Amino acid sequence: MKLSNRTKVMEQGEMTLAERMYLPAIVGGMATTLKHFFSKPVTIRYPEQKRYLGPIFRGQHILKKDEQGAERCTACGLCAVACPAEAISMVAAERKPGEEKLYREEKYAKVYEVNMLRCIFCGLCEEACPKEAIFLRHDTMVPVFNSRDEVIYGKDKLVEKMDQRYLRDGWK
Amino acid sequence: MNLLSDFFLAKAAFIGIVFAITLGIAAYSTYFERKIAAFMQDRIGPDRAGPFGILQPLADAVKMFMKEDFIPANSNKWLFIAGPCLSMLTALMTSAVVPFGDTVTIGGITFDLQGIDVNIGILWVFGIVSLGVYGILIGGWASNNKYSLLGAIRAASQNISYELAMGLAIIAILLFTGSLSTKAIVEGQQNGHWNIFYQPLGFIIFLICAFAECNRTPFDLPECETELIGGYHTEYSSMKLGFYLFAEYINMFISGAVMATLYFGGYDYPGIDFVTAQFGNNIAVFVGMGALIGKALLFVFVFMWVRWTLPRFRYDQLMGLGWAGLIPLSMYNVVVTAFGILIGKPFTAGIVGVVVLIGGLLIHDQLFVKKKIA
Numbered sequence: 001m002k003l004s005n006r007t008k009v010m011e012q013g014e015m016t017l018a019e020r021m022y023l024p025a026i027v028g029g030m031a032t033t034l035k036h037f038f039s040k041p042v043t044i045r046y047p048e049q050k051r052y053l054g055p056i057f058r059g060q061h062i063l064k065k066d067e068q069g070a071e072r073c074t075a076c077g078l079c080a081v082a083c084p085a086e087a088i089s090m091v092a093a094e095r096k097p098g099e100e101k102l103y104r105e106e107k108y109a110k111v112y113e114v115n116m117l118r119c120i121f122c123g124l125c126e127e128a129c130p131k132e133a134i135f136l137r138h139d140t141m142v143p144v145f146n147s148r149d150e151v152i153y154g155k156d157k158l159v160e161k162m163d164q165r166y167l168r169d170g171w172k
Numbered sequence: 173m174n175l176l177s178d179f180f181l182a183k184a185a186f187i188g189i190v191f192a193i194t195l196g197i198a199a200y201s202t203y204f205e206r207k208i209a210a211f212m213q214d215r216i217g218p219d220r221a222g223p224f225g226i227l228q229p230l231a232d233a234v235k236m237f238m239k240e241d242f243i244p245a246n247s248n249k250w251l252f253i254a255g256p257c258l259s260m261l262t263a264l265m266t267s268a269v270v271p272f273g274d275t276v277t278i279g280g281i282t283f284d285l286q287g288i289d290v291n292i293g294i295l296w297v298f299g300i301v302s303l304g305v306y307g308i309l310i311g312g313w314a315s316n317n318k319y320s321l322l323g324a325i326r327a328a329s330q331n332i333s334y335e336l337a338m339g340l341a342i343i344a345i346l347l348f349t350g351s352l353s354t355k356a357i358v359e360g361q362q363n364g365h366w367n368i369f370y371q372p373l374g375f376i377i378f379l380i381c382a383f384a385e386c387n388r389t390p391f392d393l394p395e396c397e398t399e400l401i402g403g404y405h406t407e408y409s410s411m412k413l414g415f416y417l418f419a420e421y422i423n424m425f426i427s428g429a430v431m432a433t434l435y436f437g438g439y440d441y442p443g444i445d446f447v448t449a450q451f452g453n454n455i456a457v458f459v460g461m462g463a464l465i466g467k468a469l470l471f472v473f474v475f476m477w478v479r480w481t482l483p484r485f486r487y488d489q490l491m492g493l494g495w496a497g498l499i500p501l502s503m504y505n506v507v508v509t510a511f512g513i514l515i516g517k518p519f520t521a522g523i524v525g526v527v528v529l530i531g532g533l534l535i536h537d538q539l540f541v542k543k544k545i546a
Binding site for chain 2: 016017021023026029030032033034036037038039040041042043045
């Protein structure tokens with residue numbers, strides 16, 4: 001019984017003369033390879049040459065500062081709660097008088113650590129943050145570790161440097 | 173013979189130069205093979221060793237020498253070592269009769285730019301090429317490995333099958349020249365009377381057979397990875413493997429040179445009279461040598477180009493093409509050529525021969541072959 005009228009009869013006869021001689025097909029194939037011979041290679045020489053991964057690539061974490069150079073993070077712990085891999089830990093501290101230039105809120109993170117072996121770069125910390133303090137930057141990847149001591153990133157590696165601020169395409 | 177005569181020294185120097193050129197080109201063929209493969213696949217290819225990776229052959233050679241030289245247990249040790257040596261030896265010996273240029277006079281000594289001008293030149297090429305299969309066969313046999321043996325047997329039967337068609341293609345050339353000497357064949361083609369214009373069919377047959385003789389794709393069944401692991405060199409490592417691979421590249425270059433000699437006028441090039449008149453005989457001859465090497469390198473490129481275009485044949489297809497396709501075709505070519513020489517119009521006969529062949533095949537196709545259902 002036919003289910004549809006789209007059945008195709010696939011019976012094949014002998015090959016035609018041109019097909020049996022192979023040579024026309026070989027010449028055609030060689031023309032194709034020669035075309036590729038003169039076309040531009042698609043290779044990206046990776047360690048020296050990096051591809052743009054898009055404006056929303058989730059790379060290495062950064063703790064943002066505001067325009068005055070004060071840290072935005074208030075150590076609320078929402079990022080640590082949101083983190084499915086439990087990679088974030090922090091110790092909160094109270095801001096002393098005279099430290100208003102350093103910390104934006106009255107409470108700040110004295111220690112802020114991300115375990116880069118646990119982190120799955122899902123970006124949920126970024127979504128959870130109410131102070132727009134933590135971001136996964138789109139232009140930098142976490143480099144390869146050579147020992148376990150390098151795995152936990154503290155504030156020395158995470159806090160934004162004022163002389164090379166991180167800007168996303170959408171913020172400009 | 174005086175071993176210190178000027179003539180002898182000049183010949184020795186020339187043979188040394190030919191050896192150096194051959195080996196250098198073979199070494200750099202490995203690099204260019206990888207580069208060409210890369211370009212054809214839209215890649216860049218080796219570019220780490222030196223600028224553009226031109227030191228890659230050196231790095232490969234160092235790697236080859238550093239590797240463990242392994243001889244399998246229960247193998248025939250002496251034959252195992254003799255295999256790659258024989259391959260290399262026969263690959264290098266073929267270049268002795270290729271005429272690289274006309275006679276030059278340097279310092280009062282006149283000599284040919286050719287290793288030896290024997291009157292059986294082309295027969296020598298054939299004999300040595302046939303010997304070349306011994307290298308593969310001995311290596312495969314001595315390895316004490318069934319994959320190696322199968323690869324070696326394939327190589328032997330393939331070479332024997334394609335040598336027949338190759339020989340018949342050459343007979344058509346010999347009908348023109350009347351001599352087996354490669355020098356005479358080249359001299360008969362001077363001033364643009366290249367054999368390719370008289371023998372288009374013969375050239376295609378010879379080219380296909382050359383692919384098979386060099387064990388290059390699409391005829392590289394002896395080293396077919398999918399079926400035979402590595403074929404005859406499965407058990408080989410280190411520089412012995414290197415010798416086998418090297419011999420293949422030398423064979424490619426030499427067969428390119430032989431094809432240039434037989435069909436493309438050897439060291440002939442357009443404007444040879446002008447160069448002779450302007451710069452003298454010696455310069456013209458050396459430019460001719462360059463022309464021959466250029467032609468040979470062009471064939472090496474074609475070898476690589478085909479390799480990175482076509483997949484492998486099946487073994488029965490290979491044998492079918494050799495025995496049922498090329499041998500009748502080359503016999504037809506011999507008959508057409510002989511007829512052309514008999515009536516004194518070889519050029520017309522060559523063209524008419526191809527036209528008649530294609531016409532005949534078309535008629536046969538129309539009458540006897542079942543058509544595809546459109």
